[in-house]
Amino acid sequence: MNQTVECRKLVKSFQGDGVETYALKNVDLLLEEGTFISIIGPSGSGKSTLLSIIGTLDDPTSGELLHGNEPVHQLKANQLADFRFNNIGFIFQQFHLIPTLTALENIMAPLFGRKVSYDKKQRAKELLEMVGLGDKTNSLPSQLSGGQQQRVAIARALVHEPKWLLADEPTGNLDSETGEIIFQLLRSLNQEKGCGVLFVTHDPALADRANRKIEMRDGEIVSDTQVNQYA
Numbered sequence: 001m002n003q004t005v006e007c008r009k010l011v012k013s014f015q016g017d018g019v020e021t022y023a024l025k026n027v028d029l030l031l032e033e034g035t036f037i038s039i040i041g042p043s044g045s046g047k048s049t050l051l052s053i054i055g056t057l058d059d060p061t062s063g064e065l066l067h068g069n070e071p072v073h074q075l076k077a078n079q080l081a082d083f084r085f086n087n088i089g090f091i092f093q094q095f096h097l098i099p100t101l102t103a104l105e106n107i108m109a110p111l112f113g114r115k116v117s118y119d120k121k122q123r124a125k126e127l128l129e130m131v132g133l134g135d136k137t138n139s140l141p142s143q144l145s146g147g148q149q150q151r152v153a154i155a156r157a158l159v160h161e162p163k164w165l166l167a168d169e170p171t172g173n174l175d176s177e178t179g180e181i182i183f184q185l186l187r188s189l190n191q192e193k194g195c196g197v198l199f200v201t202h203d204p205a206l207a208d209r210a211n212r213k214i215e216m217r218d219g220e221i222v223s224d225t226q227v228n229q230y231a
């Protein structure tokens, strides 16, 4: 199945105290499979809202989201859960690891209750190795540094081999050196596994190192550039 994402006239508004806030205003966007894309823009410009809707964690107020030419809103709740499992990996600024589970168990968590064709523990171990934490299998999140926790979160987002990796400020809580390691990891995953990466950042230098840079302001896309440099 083709993994293009298409947003058609996406609107997201929030009602509060009789005032309507528009987080997204008619966003049209075509994201080609396997691309490495950055989203940048001021606080409140709608970046997280757009990512949540593309990842089907939230519904638009109006407009359409298509994954591989299929309108996602037609799916029933259980189909949507399967769709998300098969297609989307999410990474957050705050890592969101389960504190009582070890690194290995956190990576396996999305697979709980799922029938899969591979050995879950084996897969989780491979991912832990891939993110350079092969020696941290039994560590709890509290025993890991911020950068290490984020690498566990990335491994967890990849455990079901999603077509798209959606990362909301994955380096936002990290110092620049650790942020660089995480960025390099996302880029090598994009190149080696072919998964599309859509990442939000406040760092213009990082944003310029994607294949394509989308800039948002006040719920709208104000620029959309192909970046030649891929450094």
Ligand SMILES: Nc1ncnc2c1ncn2[C@@H]1O[C@H](COP(=O)(O)OP(=O)(O)OP(=O)(O)O)[C@@H](O)[C@H]1O
Binding pocket: 014, 015, 016, 021, 022, 023, 041, 042, 043, 044, 045, 046, 047, 048, 049, 050
């Ligand atoms: N649940 C909500 N209820 C009401 N308003 C919301 C809600 N979520 C987001 N908004 C509003 O929508 C707008 C866009 O928010 P969003 O979180 O997408 O911004 P952002 O670009 O991710 O900002 P930041 O860089 O600070 O993370 C903001 O004005 C915000 O206040």
Ligand SMILES: [Mg+2]
Binding pocket: 047, 048, 049, 168
């Ligand atoms: Mg945000």
